[in-house]
Amino acid sequence: MDKIKVGVSACLLGQNVRYDGGHKHAQWMTDAFSEWFDFQPICPEVEVGLGVPREPINLVQVENKIRVRAVNNPNLDHTHKLHLLADQYIPELETFCGYIFMQKSPSCGLHKVKVFCEDGENQIGVAGGAFSTQVIKNHPSLPVEEASCLADSEVRAHFLTRVFAHSDWQKNVLISPSVKSLKDFHRRYWLLFKAHSEPLLHQLDQLLADANNSNNSHLLNSYEAIYRDCLAARPQRNNHVAVMCHVLNELEPLLQAQQVLNLEAMINQYQNQLFNKSKVIEALLECIKVSTKESLLEQKYFEPYPSKLL
Ligand code: SF4
Incomplete structure (x- = not known):
């Protein structure tokens, strides 16, 4: 049987791509789904050249817009690069049947990623991550879910x-x-x-x-x-x-x-x-x-x- 192509945040597969060089392997997910899914791992932060390990990043609100910035250096704004990457993936994502994202990530999270005020001190709300939000904008009918939500x-x-x-x-x-x-x-x-x-x-x-x-x-x-x-x-x-x-x-x-x-x-x-x-x-x-x-x-x-x- 041909496996089904499903996009996935690379850290969920156990790849050491997180900012601290670690991963967030969702063992239950690979155990349960690997027989049917041909997982296509994507780490947007690595793909836009942020490297491993790297400076942590946050979502911050700047003049009514959500930006992705380095926590310790607000001059480093990665929003445009992450949006552009999602746009570059448009043809490939047309062939995917779904996408499982890592929760809470400023790049990959879908629902409740923390948004901070411009100086980064206080949380003022929640939003979707920069890459995942652009993926959804480009492919509104693609089935997407956060790994943690799939436990329900x-x-x-x-x-x-x-x-x-x-x-x-x-x-x-x-x-x-x-x-x-x-x-x-x-x-x-x-x-x-x-x-x-x-x-x-x-x-x-x-x-x-x-x-x-x-x-x-x-x-x-x-x-x-x-x-x-x-x-x-x-x-x-x-x-x-x-x-x-x-x-x-x-x-x-x-x-x-x-x-x-x-x-x-x-x-x-x-x-x-x-x-x-x-x-x-x-x-x-x-x-x-x-x-x-x-x-x-x-x-x-x-x-x-x-x-x-x-
Ligand atoms: S959450 Fe997304 S950007 Fe962060 S390490 Fe995982 S795949 Fe990379």
């Missing part, structure tokens, strides 16, 4: 769902684009899209309903932008309930009355937060397997990524 099973599930879907898109649609490959993809992801965003699923349905049989790059680009936005939306409990009810409706003619009642009860309990989602899905999946209903068996909703990754 819901965050990890959402990230993996998006990464594996994009890999599927690259391998099965982009490689030989056609209306047929697009429709096949849409069919397999239909329930998953429904779970993430019903309005965006509706837009995708509409796009395909209007598609003719020619190879249409505009159609492909529009579809990709919408499907990636769709999966970027966090699935809510009510969306899952709608998917479960849809599946049950499809299965109903093939089930015994008692089985239907049992499944309905499970879905109700899940809706009322009294039952685990994976248990309902397991029960539905068992019935689908017995029914051998192809249109449901092929749905990515039931296993959007290898289950042992969670």
